[in-house]
Amino acid sequence: MATALRSPAIGSSLSRVDGRLKVTGQAVYAAEHQIPGVTHAALLQAEIAAGTVIAIDATAALRLSGVLAVISHQNAPRLAPVDDAELAVFQSPAVAYRGQLVAVVVADSLEIARHAAGLVAVEYDARPHDVLLRPDHPGIYRPDKVNPAYPTDTEQGDADAALAIADIVVDETYETPAVHNNPMEPHASLAVWSGGDLTVYESTQGAADTRDALAELFELDPGAVRIVSPHVGGGFGSKGKARPQIVVAALAARVVGRPVKLALTRREMFSLTGYRTPTLQRLRLGADSDGQLRAIVHDVLEQTSTISEFAEQTATATRMMYAAVNRRTTHRLLALDVPMPSWMRAPGECPGMYALESALDELAIACRIDPIELRIRNEPAVEPETGKQWSSRNLVACLRDGAARFGWADRDPTPGVRRDGNWLVGTGVASSTYPTYRSGSEASVHADPDGSFTVSVCGADIGTGARTVLTQIAADSLDAAPDRIDVELGDSDLPRGPVAGGSMGTGSWGAAVVRACEALVAKLADLGGVVPDAGIDASADTAAEVAALPKLARHAFGAQFAEVRVNTMTGEVRVPRLFGMFAVGRIINPKTARSQFIGGMTMGLSMALFEQSLLDREFGDYLNHDFAQYHVPTCADVLDIDAAWVDERDDRLNPMGTKGIGEISIVGTAAAVANAVHHATGVRVRRLPITPDRLIG
Amino acid sequence: MRGLRRLPLPLLRSPANVELQVRVNGEPRSLLVDTRITLLDLLREQLGLTGAKKGCDHGQCGACTVLVDGLRINSCLALAVAHQAADIVTVEGLADDDDLHPLQAAFIDRDALQCGYCTPGQLCSAAGMLAHEADRPSFVTSDLAGPPGPLDAAEIRERMSGNLCRCGAYVNIVAAIADVAR
Amino acid sequence: MKPFAYERPVTAADAVAALAAGGSTARYLGGGTNLVDLMKLGVDQPDHLVDVSRLSRATIDETHDGGLLIGGGVLNSQLAADPIVRARYPVLARALLSGASGQLRNQATVAGNLLQRTRCSYFQDISKPCNKRRPGSGCPARDGHHRELAILGHSASCLATHPSDMAVAMTVLDARIRLLGTDGPREIPLAELYRLPGDQPDRETQLDPGDLITAIELPPLTAAHSDYRKVRDRASFAFALVSVAALLDVADGHVRESRIAFGGIAPIPWRARRAERVLRGAPATPESFARAAAAELDLARPLPDNAFKVTLAANLLVETLVDLAQR
Helix, strand or coil, rough: CCCCCCCCCCCCCCCCCCHHHHHHCCCCCHCCCCCCCCEEEEEEEEECCCEEEEECCCCHHHCCCCCEEEEEEECCCCCCCCCHHHCCCCCCCCEECCCCCEEEECCCCHHHHHHHHHEEEEEEECCCCCCCCCCCCCEEEEECEEEEEEEEEEECCHHHHHHHHCEEEEEEEEEEEECCCCCEEEEEEEEEEEECCCEEEEEECCCHHHHHHHHHCCCEEECEEECCCCCCCCCCCCCCCCHHHHHHHHHHHHHHCCCCECCCCCCHHHHHHEECCCEEEEEEECCCCCEEEEEEEEECCCCCCCCCCCCCCCCCHHHCCCCCEEEEEEEEEEEEECCCCCCCCCHHHHHCCCCCCHHHHHHHHHHHHHHHHHHHHHHCCCCCCCCCCCCEECHHHHHHHHHHCCCCCCCCCCCCCCCCCCEEEEEEEEEEEEEEECCCCCCCCCCCCCCCEECCCCCCCCCCCHHHHHHHHHHHHHHCCHHHHEECCCCCCCCCCCCCCCCCCCHHHHHHHHHHHHHHHHHHHCCCCCCCCCCCEEEEHHHHHHCCCCEEEEEEEEEEEEEEEEEEECCEEEEEEEEEECCCECCHHHHHHHHHHHHHHHHHHHHHHHHCCCCCCCCEECCCCCCCCCCCCCCCCCCCEEEEEECCCCCCCCCCCCCCCHHHHCCCCCHHHHHHHHHCCCCCEEEEECCHHHHCC | CCCEECCCCCCCCCCCCEEEEEEEEEEEEEEEEEEEHHHHHHHHHHCCCCCCCCCCCCCCCCCCEEEEEEEEEEHHHHHHHHHCEEEEEHHCCCCCCCCHHHHHHHHCCCCCCCCCCCCCHHHHHHHHHHCCCCCCCCCCCCCCCCCCCCCHHHHHHCCCCCCCCCCHHHHHHHHHHHHHHH | CCCCCCEEECCHHHHHHHHHHHHCCCCEEEECCHHHHHHCCCCCCEEEEECCCCCCCCCCCCCCCCEEEEECCCEHHHHCCCCCHHHHCHHHHHHHCCCCCCHHHCCCEHHHHHCCCCCCCCCCCCCCCCCCCCCCCCCCCCCCCCCCCCCCCCEECEEECCCHHHHHHHCCCCCCCEEEECCCEEEEHHHHHHHCCCCCCCEECCCCCCCCEEEEEECCCCEEEEEEEEEEECCCCCCCCCEEEEEEEEEEEEEEEEEEECCHHHHHHHHEEHEEEEEEECEEHHHHHHHHHHHHHCCCCHHHCHHHHCCCCCCCCHHHHHHHCCC
């Protein structure tokens, strides 16, 4: 296990291996595969938030030339029942949220399909809906577990007693809005039946899991279903599992007997592809006057839908971040007539650490201690709650090194005193963390006599650089140049790998690639180093290796620093500098890693200042369902963002010594910005995003 | 609440098709197009040129940016029929055979892309901006009357703000464009 | 989108005739950046498009008196880049450059910019009521989401704001609109183009059906300083929460002339006549500017979630005038 790879590829800034395809427009995304005879689909979504469809009149639509079918619960083929009720499309007239799928029109062209969809008349029997997350709702309940399988609540010591006698108490409630993943490529499926076999060109983070879901729904042997997704235009969790549109495409293609292409519109994505739940988080910190934490209580309220439960693990980072003898964390849910919340980049850690790291800043001020020093004072020797040893934990190094690079040393903690014209200036800090997950994975490698290799694993490169870093890992494992290696991803016919999620892609797929390459090298040695004409293959499955891993607390850490400017006349906030220092094990590719870090920090900045999905109480949907109303940063909003990392060696993770870097960089950013806004202005905004009205209103 | 959205019966006529002559990446094309089709859908669905991307279909993200008669535009809001005789360049037409456009090379070098879906739009936008708009002021140019001078980072950021990138590659995109603008 | 006929006449007169022949569901197509958007959303469903994007005379010409005549088909980017506009009408150049994106400015025409529709969420969603889109169906914004909507000039039936930046600048420039209708050409002040919503929010302008904006005329501008400021939810490519177009002429420390208009807070570009009156002859000081802002915004009737716009508009006006007074 401790085979630390040593060779030129890992650690080098190899340019993205699919960069040329992407800059020339040759990288093919789901809806772009050229399939003869393809037809186009347009969706009808429920215009009520709760109730029943009682009539669908498709007469006018079907009279249009070029319309092939209008499919709804009235005439759809039956699907096998599955756990994820969201996938049971057109199986029932029940409406569980506004925007739920009601029907699909299939036509020869997109123009005709869209036109026809507007001609379908749907009659509803609506019942009053319940869509507002509020703390006094009688329906609030305690879920059995939180995503994916963490305990709902935890308790150690007597937090209430400790709070009652603490020198200093911070007791505040923080609020985060619903936010939508909004990858640039809308979810798309292109379904093709051939006999009883189904192929779907799909925009997914997990082709294998999606294949299994479809096989179950359509009662097919998994071998009869293939999901192809060589390039994916971002996902951030929203493409982590099958979404309704793939079921619609497959079902419609079966009905019309031709391939069906269905790309969601940006608007449709706001109800059909998941989002981060809004949260209400009460944080209570009790500390000695010197900042030593005595009690931490984190109580979370969030929402789910009525058709399926998703319980975000918002307080889990609070369970392991800082030392305190007394601690309690709880999660409560409210099931509403709303679209289904789901995974979005660092589910749990991202909203939870906004609250915890804001509260810590408030505690630092109350204790008159530097916020970096406060965090260092509460550094735990072992993982709180579990008592496990850390595989490695370098938060303190991130805070100290980051502070030095950012220029924190002479910071005057007084808020609201640094002025530049109409602008107030401030700085803030927050910690980052993310668990180091690893899943078993299969992989295979094929060697050709010409010295080239093909590495295969059903992983996905959703923009992370997975294809590039797996090339580097294979190169060093095979002692070959990276340009001799071709990495195949995004096809469910490839050796099974886990979803591109949980920041575990490189660690999981990469380990399987290393083992497959080791097996190949051994085979080659047996052959005297000569590759036979037909080439040779080797494969690996790391399931047993992963199961045998020692029980340790494995987490990545980081520290983020923000400088903000707030206009006192207009409430505008600008962030001239964001810097992140991370401890994430070994970095395979500094170039793509830095992109991951600054990309996550950019999304964190966006969470701090811009993003909010506005629930319309009267209609029950997310109202601002487009890019003109749902604001993400433009190029002009992103000034100097940079990231660096400490040299962390941890050989108890995987053969590469990596911790996963896709999510940690969005964790803590919003708190760093909010803390800096307080330092600049003296105004503590406990409700994201920090828009101008919240500063001057 | 009960309500049937009643709609008048449609005119039963085929979509209006019109002839269209355009030049795409240097090649003359003679086409029969539905009046409703956008330039973006024409490129992607009818011509198989899927480099231009559909990110929002409403002119709010810039992924569909192409050059029409040299100007960068959002092809998702451009009706194809309104572009009779237009000279269209997509990302597929930026490179000179095997030689990448300097912007394409700079994007790879600076890692100015992640998922790649906004990338063709970023490239066409940057190409149009540098070729036709560098000598004009932007919103952040302090002296509107004079020439804007060399494009610094602030100028590039403002001029590229019509192209959203959700992966957050902006820092590298600006660096890549600055390399070429220099 | 339903099928439509498309034609592209060569002259403005042909266009007006073609539109009249097309009936009530015919529309002029300029750059399409708003109309095509609305057609995709089903908000507008024309049967017939008359393309006026390539009529002759899409030019910018100096007038005999030193003003400017801008063809209706001139692109927003073309106007913003015009050397005379940049030198003599900086408020207009800055307003244009603050609007939309580089791509959209390369498509949108100035006539289309003047006539663009509100971006109110409810207006743009045909599954919901909207008095502007479907008269009498109701306005959900009052009890719903209205943070971006109007604080001035709105009515019980509609809270929508006018989205244009350019029109706000043209308002302080006292622009005049040249029209061609079925009864021939005529000219109206821009200030008379727009209607307040009252109980007919679907009627947004004083134009007759079939009227085509052929040109916009800008009178010559005196030596005053002018600028356009815009506050939005992000640094670029967003509609205004509040914007200010201001023109200030100061002599001997006193305001000789001011012209002020707000964007983002009213159903029309909002000329701040009350503020202008307060400023006339007043000392060019922050205190005078604040009094002027207060006089105008005294008229504001905000709703709970857009009350911040009153403060924001006042602050932005003061900041803008302070800056202009120092030039």
